[in-house]
Amino acid sequence: MKTQGSIGRMTMRGVFTAIAVIVTIICVIPYVGVLAAAASGSFETLGQLAQTVLGRYAATTLLLVVLVMTGSAIIGASAAWLVTMTDFPGRRWLEIALALPLAFPAYVLAYGYTHILDHPGIVQSTLRDITGWGPRDYWFPEIRSLGGAALMLTLVLYPYVYLLARAAFSAQGASTFLAARVLGRSPFRAFMSVSLPMARPAIASGVMLVAMETIADFGTVAYFGVQTFAVGIYQSWFTMADRAAAAQLALGLLSFALLLAMLERSSRGEARYANGKRNAPMQRIVLKNGQKWGATLFCLLPVLLGVLLPVLALGTMAAGSEQNLLSPRYLGFIRNSLTLASIAAVLAVVAALVLGTLHRVRASRLTGASLYVARMGYAVPGGVIAVGLLVPFAAFDNGLDAWMRATFDISTGLLFTGSIWLLIFAYLIRFLAAAIGAYEGGIASVGPNMDAAARTLGQDMPGLVRRVHMPLLRTSLLTAGLIVFVDVMKELPATLIMRPFNYDTLAVQAYRLASDERLEGAAAPSLVIAAIGLIPVILLCRRIGTGRA
Template identity: 75%
Template sequence: MTPKLARFTILGTVIFVAALCTLPYLAVLLAALSGSTETLTHLMETVLWRYTWDTLILVSCTMFFSALIGTGAAWLVTMTEFFGRRWLEIALALPLAFPAYVLAYGYTHILDHPGIVQSGLRSLAGWGPRDYWFPEIRSLGGAAAMLTLVLYPYVYLLARAAFATQSGSAFLAARMLGKTPMQAYFSVSLPMARPAIAAGVLLVAMETIADFGTVAYFGVQTFSVGIYTSWFAMADRAAAAQLSLGLLAFALLLAFLERFSRGNASYVDNQRQPPMERIRLGGSSEILVFTLCFIPVLLGVIIPVITLFTMALGSEQDLLSPRYLGFIRNSVVLASVAAAVTVGAAMLLGTFNRVQGTRGAALALYFGRIGYAVPGGVIAVGLLVPFAYFDNTLDAWMRATFDISTGLLFTGSIWLLVIAYMIRFMAAAIGAYEGGIASVGPNIDAVARTLGARLPRLVRRVHIPMLRSSLLTAGLIVFVDVMKELPATLIMRPFNYDTLAVQAYRLASDERLSGAAVPSLVIATIGLVPVILLCRQMRRGMA
């Protein structure tokens, strides 16, 4: 291949990937504007206000409590020394491996009316069903609690990194001026870490509006539930697109705020500044701090794992049966292919932006990022609308011209689902790639080009070997995210092609919680691997 042809091939591939990432949003916009508003009008008269109210309340509560737990725990494990701190540093991030709907199934089994907690209370006190009040787990508050328990690690990880890189001079100066440790935290440490905390909180908000499994199981009427209901129950794609457009606008606003918060953050080189010495705790203070840090781990990891394991033992689900092995195979194949495609696309866009450095290259990279802010249901609707139109148009033309039916070439295919995953999770892969490529100086590229290495060979012989760890991290993150993803999989999966997430959702929808525990445990077990690796890598980087 000639150098000129190679450049055109790379440029064409970059444009193709950027166009794929942009297609869902354009399709949602066109479908929403061109479709009938009859169903939307009906929704406005009945449940649209409920969708809006529940979504806003859910996002607000999850953001607040995630910020409270994540920031507080990050400061305690970074600034203080107490018994169990080293293992709590990692344990506090482990809930990130659990989908919120998995915790929802476990806590429903414990806290629902026939659960062990209420049954035990009735047995001990001799109460009847109407003789006492107990918080309803299947509620908006319950959904906010489940999402908080699995999403606060976003704030925790970013805040911990920010606290760990702060200079100890400012904190010590506040202490010398008579501030207590808590006063110094609020007046010095917290404001310095505010950009990182804000970025984590906005990530929590984006994940919350994208959630479907938890809110659908708890019966909370959010926009993501409305999209799924309009698509399947009402069979109205225009209404689904119109609801998706509203959710898309909110998601892009959050993405803009997240980008704005990072763009205005200033970072100071503290290499010559004395590091913050941890405050050694003892007595009741040590017990209190350990308890505060242990509670999120207890509620977000230990109780759900024990509950799901107990439920799985009493279920009739055979994990080694051909049917379940098929679910595992489908999940692993989808996640593996999606991880490889997503990491490859992220490398393509990132490398092109690094080499070219033009506004067009930066714009293509931006289009690759914004998918993380968009719920999977919106991406699914945005892809299915144009590809279904193309399939139907092609089939009608082939029937009229050649009397041959082409059927559905793209709609309901594995590859369209993989594209949806790529768009949804490419931001995570781009972030890992940029974190690794930052350590590869431009001089290395210049030397390789001087020795005659063209761009494909430069990437293959130089970048990939040097970025092996970062690329592996990116692949693992995308792999686990795909394993957990539910709304896009439900809408776009091929007929009779179910995954572990779909099986867990289906069993839970039928109130077969013991059966749903089996695939849920498998998903969570696989998700623990990259989270532990990420925490270990962060610890080495802060050492």
């Protein structure tokens, strides 16, 4: 006969399993929705797109990804090696500052640099005033271009590579690098032949994250007029009012994103390097006068271009914009942004806890598959998720409303479509991987013996989470919540497509003002988004700053 306690434990285990199943189903819906909508729609519009702009979408997206990956890899890996392995003026604060651009959405930098470098901007206006040249008397690089978009994305995404590469370089033992130096290799050649190959898996993971973020970007490429798949999805949905074509484009982008995700997973899973025991601490390389100032300039330049210059430009613009952040209208934008971000962050942390704990306590193919599906969302652009959710839920709402009208003469309206909950589901799918990653990073330090001891003392699964895991994972869970919170604050394509009527956020307001060429007005909400984004980045920097002195 089962005791009441055992029945209660089975019930709570069932609750955890039910939550995990619900989260997994929510994460799967967009992919099924995109496939169904793409297959059921007419291919006439897609055929027209194939004859006109589809090739341009593919080529531009691929070129943009290659440019941003290359730039991020060079800046991130080189800066990480310099701050980890060498000593130069300003190293201590630059190793922290190099991660700060991660707090800025690329479209925020795009607004700032347009104000600085566009034809009526500060630089070209000053140049014309000094020289007396007319608009056609000189050539100046066009910021609103593919190259400009690649630069903006590189400046905000290289920290992915930098943080992972810095951790990898810090973990390397001194013996292999010193052996290369003893064999006559210069510091640079030792870096290229020893340190860099050993850090390759971490760098490859960072570069793949950069690639996935690049294909997901909409705000920057749309504002600069760069025709990528993300822009094509939005135009098909709103401009052409052809949801089937949008779904077909989304399916193509989804396939590319999942391919990148598989490559990233493969790069992590196949490469193995043995660092050995780090018996002797790595002695920092003392750079000569020219080299040390060159290292300072190299590490300072991304911070200057990715943080200081945009903040200065946006601050100047915001000061003259007459945008009142304390007005009821702006307070509404801030309230909407904070509400969506807070709910999504809490749900993501809870979902990560449930999925991770279930797999830890009762590991099986099903729990492993649930974690894999939950992680896939980070590789999928927000626009694809929006299309994949709206199509099936709109069909459900319309079908239910028609049935209720025919049966009971009652209109149910749109229960899901156009609600904030469907938008929050999109955020959860998109950013749940970040919460799972933070959870797994923290739980790795909790030995299985602690779980066994808790079960021996009669703790069920919720008790294990509440009394053992959560106190030990407080920092990791807080980090997970903050990361999701800030990612939701910055998310633009899903919010643009799925937000309820007259329910705008800071990101939407900034994009709308910038689209109307009201850059000074767009500066104020952009600065608020960046300021909020600095919170988790600074916390993360404090953690990485506790490494080697």
